[in-house]
Amino acid sequence: MVPVDTLHDITARTFASDNYAGVHPEVLAALAAANGGHQRAYGADVYTARLQEVLQGHFGPTAVGYPVFNGTGANVLALQTMLPRWGAVICADTAHINTDENAAPERVGGIKLLTVPTADGKLTPELIDRQAHGFGDQHRAQPGVVSITQSTEVGTLYTPAEIAAITAHAHGLGLRVHVDGSRLANAAAALDLPMRAFTTDVGVDVISLGGTKNGALFGEIVVVLDPGATPGIEFQRKVDMQLASKMRFVSAQLLALFEGDLWLRSAQHANAMAARLSTGVAAIPGVRITQPTQANGVFAALPLGVADRLREQAAFFYDWNRATGEVRWMCAFDTTEQDVDEFIAAVARAI
Known part of the structure; x- marks a missing residue:
């Protein structure tokens, strides 16, 4: 059995959903207060x-x-x-x-x-x-x-x-x-x-x-x-x-x-990470962006089979249309530039 105090190390950041992210520290502080x-x-x-x-x-x-x-x-x-x-x-x-x-x-x-x-x-x-x-x-x-x-x-x-x-x-x-x-x-x-x-x-x-x-x-x-x-x-x-x-x-x-601007700061950051991700993967031969990246989601079509390899090698995410190879990548308030750049590199390797 895995000790409870190490569970937070098991799952790295993913691009599956902004629901996968943890709780913002300022929200946790408000709950405690x-x-x-x-x-x-x-x-x-x-x-x-x-x-x-x-x-x-x-x-x-x-x-x-x-x-x-x-x-x-x-x-x-x-x-x-x-x-x-x-x-x-x-x-x-x-x-x-x-x-x-x-x-x-x-x-x-x-x-x-x-x-x-x-x-x-x-x-x-x-x-x-x-x-x-x-x-x-x-x-x-x-x-x-x-x-x-x-x-x-x-x-x-x-x-x-x-x-x-x-x-x-x-x-x-x-x-x-x-x-x-x-x-x-x-x-x-x-x-x-x-x-x-x-x-x-x-x-x-x-x-x-x-x-x-x-x-x-x-x-x-x-x-x-x-x-x-x-x-x-x-x-x-x-x-x-x-x-x-x-x-x-x-x-x-x-x-x-x-009450303040936490909602806006968090959303701006998630959007910026999605834009960085979209720009990075769009430059990879074989990747096609299927919808304009306007908020914090990136929709792309990958060659068949690539999504499964990428999930095994990098981070979990969902298929949007498995028949066509279309996937969805979501960014959250805690997505980092390093997360994005490492994932872009993983996409290139998988293809």
Whole structure:
């Protein structure tokens, strides 16, 4: 048996996911500081109260935050409360709610997902119209929400103008707009804009704002921008088993990220490491970058068989499309230049 005090040496940094990274030291310090004394439970604590003020600073005076345990819970809770029981969500076919949440929106939320194929993970008003029909037809699930991801599952970014066009079109059809923002910080860092510039200011109704992928131990938050968009959310959060009794420990982490600039510093670093990685591997014959590297993910196609050799020789990562040799490499707040340069060299050797 391996001694517990050596376990941290077993797994080197990988390029599998920003979820693989540990907890940012400043977040750990905030958790330790929040551990003293007693606080009221279920969100009636001083940390959660302060978090509301911080969120309003980022997203405007109407923003209200509902901390939850994880990203899937945030998405399901947000979408459930934005829809009637017979409602449906229009999303890209690559959306996390469609591909990586084990049908939780359908199984837990009872929500029909109306998916649209996209070339770059991004919806447009024209693509939305492929599924925005059948209103009033009792035989079809009724479209009620458009859900987009920023940054997308393939690492691309929506501009504020693109999101404004989506929200205007959706609202014109009577639809709400939800943003899966598990990597919203990376989008803001890449766009060099405050988060509200491509959410509140362009008409987004609700955000699932991520913490775990940017240095938190656990915890995300549903941020409601339009107070009328999520009736009963405080009750539904309890029904969905996403109401933490010791909520101060979720809120303290999110405060550590968003009260200052830790969220931005961490995202900027992860993005910079992805750019370094993308530039380095693109120069290797046989590697083809398949999507623009705009945030902290690099998508590339490798010759068949190379990915398996690379995982054996260097670091673990996931196939995106095994049939075509496309892979995904993610960078995190703790990815170093040395990590990147050594991995680039390993790619060259494997090829």
